[in-house]
Amino acid sequence: MVGEALAFYLLAAITLASGIVVVTSPNLVHSAVALVPALLGVTGLYILLNAEFLAGVQVLIYAGGITVLILFVIMLTEGATGLRVPQRNEQGPIGAAVAGAAAAVLIAVATRTPWAHGAGVLPSYTPGAIGESFLGPNLLLFEGTSVVLLVTLVGAILIARKED
Amino acid sequence: MDVMPWYVEVLRAIVGTIIIFSAVAIVTAMLGVLLERRISAWIQSRIGPVHVGPRGLLQTVANTVKLLQKEYILPRNADAVIFSSAVIVVPLAALLDYVVLPFGTTRAGPLIYRDLNIGVLYFAATSSLIVVGILMAGWGSNNKYALLGGLRSAAQMVSYEIPIGLVLITIAMLAGSLSTVTIVNAQTHLWFIVSQPVSFVIFFVAAIAEVNRAPFDLVEAESELVAGYFSEYTGMRFALFQLGEYGEMFAMAALAVTLFFGGWQGPVLPSVVWFLIKLYVLVFVFMWVRWTYPRFRIDQLLNFSWKILIPVALANLVVTAFFVIVVH
Numbered sequence: 001m002v003g004e005a006l007a008f009y010l011l012a013a014i015t016l017a018s019g020i021v022v023v024t025s026p027n028l029v030h031s032a033v034a035l036v037p038a039l040l041g042v043t044g045l046y047i048l049l050n051a052e053f054l055a056g057v058q059v060l061i062y063a064g065g066i067t068v069l070i071l072f073v074i075m076l077t078e079g080a081t082g083l084r085v086p087q088r089n090e091q092g093p094i095g096a097a098v099a100g101a102a103a104a105v106l107i108a109v110a111t112r113t114p115w116a117h118g119a120g121v122l123p124s125y126t127p128g129a130i131g132e133s134f135l136g137p138n139l140l141l142f143e144g145t146s147v148v149l150l151v152t153l154v155g156a157i158l159i160a161r162k163e164d
Numbered sequence: 165m166d167v168m169p170w171y172v173e174v175l176r177a178i179v180g181t182i183i184i185f186s187a188v189a190i191v192t193a194m195l196g197v198l199l200e201r202r203i204s205a206w207i208q209s210r211i212g213p214v215h216v217g218p219r220g221l222l223q224t225v226a227n228t229v230k231l232l233q234k235e236y237i238l239p240r241n242a243d244a245v246i247f248s249s250a251v252i253v254v255p256l257a258a259l260l261d262y263v264v265l266p267f268g269t270t271r272a273g274p275l276i277y278r279d280l281n282i283g284v285l286y287f288a289a290t291s292s293l294i295v296v297g298i299l300m301a302g303w304g305s306n307n308k309y310a311l312l313g314g315l316r317s318a319a320q321m322v323s324y325e326i327p328i329g330l331v332l333i334t335i336a337m338l339a340g341s342l343s344t345v346t347i348v349n350a351q352t353h354l355w356f357i358v359s360q361p362v363s364f365v366i367f368f369v370a371a372i373a374e375v376n377r378a379p380f381d382l383v384e385a386e387s388e389l390v391a392g393y394f395s396e397y398t399g400m401r402f403a404l405f406q407l408g409e410y411g412e413m414f415a416m417a418a419l420a421v422t423l424f425f426g427g428w429q430g431p432v433l434p435s436v437v438w439f440l441i442k443l444y445v446l447v448f449v450f451m452w453v454r455w456t457y458p459r460f461r462i463d464q465l466l467n468f469s470w471k472i473l474i475p476v477a478l479a480n481l482v483v484t485a486f487f488v489i490v491v492h
Contacts, residue, residue, distance in 0.1 A: 003170020029303055033246060036296055056285035060329075064292025065322070071299045072318045075311065127282065127342060 008048060015041030032070045039063045053127045180277050184262045192414040193407040194224040200451055207455040234399030239305060242396065246304030251401045253297030254408035260290040261415035264344050268428040268436035274345045275428075275436065283344040284332045287419060288325070291374065294412060295321045301405070302393040313392025316462055317376060323469040324373040324380075330477035331367045334360065334484050335423050344419075348427030357424040362480045364424045366473055371416040372453060373465070375409065379457040380465055417446040 018038035025031045039062045046055040134142045198213070198221070205212025213220035238244060264283040266276040280286050295318055302314015336342050338360070339350035350356075357364050373380040389395070394405040421427060421442040430438030460468070 003173065006170070027243075029243070029246065033249075033296070033300055036293075052280065052282045053285070056282045056289050059289035060285065060292055064289060064295065064325075068292075068295045068299060068318050068322060071296070071303070072315065075299070075303055075315060127285075 004048060007044065011041045011044040011048070014038075015045075028074050029071065032067060032074055035067050035070070036063050039067070051126070053130055180263075181259075184259055184277065188259055188262060188411050188414070189407055192410045193403075194228065196410040196414060196447070197227075197406065198224045199447070200454075203448065203451045204455045207452070228403060231399050231403045236401065237396075237398045239307070239396050241306040243304045243306065246300050247396075248304075250297050250300035250304055251397070251404050253300060254294055255404050255411060256408075257290055257293035257297060258408045258411035258415060260293075261287055261412070261419075263290075265415065265418045266345050266348055266422060266427055266439075267418075268434065268439050270435075274348075276345060279343055279345045282342050284336060284342050284347070284419075284423075287344075287415075288329055288332060291412060291415070292321075292325055294408065297408070298393050301397070305393070305396040307396050309389040310393050310395050313389050313395070317393060319462070320373055320376070320380065320465060323466055324370040324473075327366050327370040327469060327473040327477045328374060330474070330481050331363045331370070332423075334363050334477075334481050337481075337484060337488050344422050344427075348422055348429065351426040352429065355424060355426045360424070360480075360484070362476065363484075364420070366477050366480070367420060367423065368449075370469070370473060371420065372450065373469070375413045375416055375450075377413065377450060378454040379460050381454075381459060413450060414443070414447060417443050417450060420446055 015038050018034045018036075018041065021034035022031045022038060025034065039058065043055045043058045043063070046052075046058060201223070202212045202220070204210075213223035216222045216226045238247065263277045264280050264286050266274045266279070268275040298317045298321075299314045302310045302312075302317070305311070335347060335356055338356065339347040341347065341350075347356075394402060397405060418439075421439060425442045425446075428435035428439040430441075433441075
């Protein structure tokens with residue numbers, strides 16, 4: 001249990017520290033690169049919760065896919081000049097106050113709610129169960145998400161295509 | 165699985181890291197570079213390195229000692245943080261692959277650092293992190309050639325991850341598991357290369373592109389981009405990128421052995437020897453291809469992935485899924 005607690009605090013610290021860099025760094029590329037340790041920290045938390053499949057997908061899609069996409073877009077649009085774009089303006093204190101209030105409310109809610117423990121035990125091999133859930137009880141959600149992604153893809157191609 | 169105290173687990177991770185790192189550094193990077201030079205020399209009717217050590221065997225050791233003594237140059241306009249940290253990301257992502265590769269079997273069980281039940285997914289995830297390191301190196305160098313190499317690599321590796329992923333799903337479906345050990349055990353009677361030849365061809369082509377080797381070496385095309393994303397790196401940092409590259413190539417070859425050639429299985433000889441034989445045969449094919457075919461253009465490369473490999477891999481996946489359903 002001590003190890004688990006240590007791992008949790010270490011991962012949480014990594015996630016939070018990189019998250020702060022993501023939102024405060026004046027350099028867009030630094031922000032995007034700092035996303036990687038933040039996402040990997042969340043991956044570690046998934047592993048602590050015995051959700052290995054989710055952890056694998058998180059690294060594959062977010063750390064290795066989305067981050068690369070973000071970096072790619074930044075480098076193409078900015079001409080790689082390393083422009084320093086300040087991420088803060090005069091509304092900083094108000095934003096910080098709102099964020100702090102929201103965090104306080106969330107922490108209060110999370111600590112005061114009597115959380116129900118899930119019934120049953122985790123299967124030792126979750127990918128199969130996840131697949132069955134996607135194509136069984138959650139079929140409509142799964143197909144809905146697929147359609148949304150497909151529409152996004154077609155829309156992106158339509159916008160990017162030059163009119164002949 | 166037996167639960168160990170957490171500090172034993174941490175200690176085991178540290179020892180495992182040191183063993184994997186040194187083994188990979190010696191076996192893949194040193195031997196790999198030497199093999200590459202000897203094979204390229206043989207294909208081009210040259211002699212290759214012969215002077216250092218018996219038959220030139222110590223050439224890479226000498227080169228490593230030389231690189232260790234070199235100065236670390238940070239270009240004036242480079243982004244210091246990104247430039248320096250990219251060096252760690254690339255070899256680290258490559259070395260992480262080795263956690264799930266089974267090298268052989270003993271009476272106590274398979275010789276593997278950790279048989280994860282998401283084995284091949286883990287492999288795909290860790291190797292996808294290499295792109296981040298390459299992009300960081302390309303952008304951090306503040307050099308147009310390095311940046312071009314980095315951008316090409318992002319487009320290329322993201323495109324070729326998809327056919328690899330589809331092949332991994334196909335094989336996992338046949339074996340009924342994502343675990344590498346279970347996949348090897350499923351090939352006791354018939355290697356997947358026999359039942360899934362199309363998958364193997366797709367995997368091998370995509371693997372060559374994933375590890376940025378000729379004919380898909382646009383990322384570091386010497387004749388156009390100096391050395392691509394690592395043009396600006398000197399000394400041991402340059403060597404670490406080489407380690408990452410060769411480590412990833414050997415990992416891809418080892419994954420191909422695991423997925424298609426029955427892993428460690430074979431008659432008479434010890435399992436580790438069989439694994440190494442198969443591994444080095446595949447590594448030889450990688451090098452043979454590299455020194456035989458000329459480089460593709462970037463549009464040919466991307467079109468090939470999106471218009472040929474991915475549709476074929478998808479069709480193969482659907483047909484395999486159909487057969488798996490019929491059999492069960």
